[in-house]
Amino acid sequence: MPFTDHFVTVEGRPVAYVDEGPRDAAPVILLHGGGFDHAELTWRITTADLRDRFRLVVPDIPGYGRSPGFDGPHDLPRLGRWLVAFLDAMEIARADVCxxxxxxxxxxxxxxxxxxxxxxxxPVGSYGIMPRVPMHRVAHGILRTRLTWLIYNGAGRSRMLARAGLAASYGRRQRVTERAVDELMDVARDQGRRRSFDAFLAAEMDARGLKSDLTPRLGDIAKPVLLVHGSEDRVVPVRHARRAAARIPDARYLELATGHWPMRERPDLFNPALADFLASP
Structure with missing residues (x-):
């Protein structure tokens, strides 16, 4: 059976999702990342570990997994509006969001x-807390010249390149498993056709920087926050997370010895920390 085994219509499109755990528990929304990702890839282990205690709702964001994508470029506010519509369709008024x-x-x-x-x-290894990506001009040049297909094609065909890509996302390359390589290659082949993250970056990135840097507004967040980041994150350098945590009034900061994907690389550390925070008064 597929991981995302339910469907709901959001903005006229089907969205695949998981909904597991006690029905009387407060819902927890788990959101995956962009690029080489979908709900199962990021959240399978967390869901298996925590579903006895929490109601976990895990969607395939449009353009990933089993959910059809948007028609063209879409920025962070567009994804945010979709999330509101998803909560409405699920009849969830209020939730914990990870x-x-x-x-x-x-x-x-x-x-x-x-x-x-x-x-x-x-927020974990979060987008929206830095003005530019590492090597921004190079990354923008690759996007502008549509050379990202080389990345998807290479990772979808070569175990060596897929493993190298995972190693770049992990803090320790020895934690990359054969199953993780197989899964990444499958996602690379799918995203080589769909190019969902390209459509996101087309709306979010220009030569000067990223459109959605929320850092100046973080002081307005009036909710309890657990900000998790990998000390060896090469995608969102850890200095941005430390700065973000200092700006949020009610924030706990957890820095793990991982890369950009702590729930996959060290679920033994990430999942208990998440559970403790969600269960706190």
Whole structure:
């Protein structure tokens, strides 16, 4: 059976999702990242570990997994509006929201724009807390010249390149498993056709920087926050997370010895920390 085994219509499109755990528990929304990702890839282990204690709602964001994508470029506010519509379709008035990378940016946007929909917030390796990506001009040049297909094609065909890509996302390359390589290659082949993250970056990135840097507004977040970051994150350097945590009034900061994907690299550390925060008074 597929991981995302339910469907709901949001903005006229089907969205695949998981909904597991006690029905009387406060819902926890788990949002995956962009690029080589979908709900199962990021959240399978967390869901298996925590579903006995929490109601976990895990969507495939449009353009990923089993969910059809948007028609063209879409920025972080567009994804945020989609998230509001998803909560409405699921009849969820208020939830704990946890997101990694692009999903972390969506969670931050929701807390800022619709604070009444958020109970607690867990951004992980979050988008939206830096003005530019590392080697920004190079990354923008690759996007502008449409050379990202080489990345998808290479990772979808070569185990060596797929493993190297995972190693760049992990803090320790020896934690990359054969199953993780297989899964990444499958996602690379799918995203080589769909190019969902390209459509996101087309709206978010120009030669000068990123459109959605929420850092100046983080002081307005009035919810309990657990901000999680990998000390060896090469995608969102850790200095940005430390700065972000200092700006949020009610923030706990957890720095793990991982890369950009702590729930995959060290679920033994990430999942208990998430559970403790969600269960706190």
């Amino acid at each position: 997101g990694v990378s692009m999903g972390g940016g969506m969670a931050l946007w929701l807390a800022l724009e619709h604070p009444d929909r958020v109970r607690r917030l867990v």
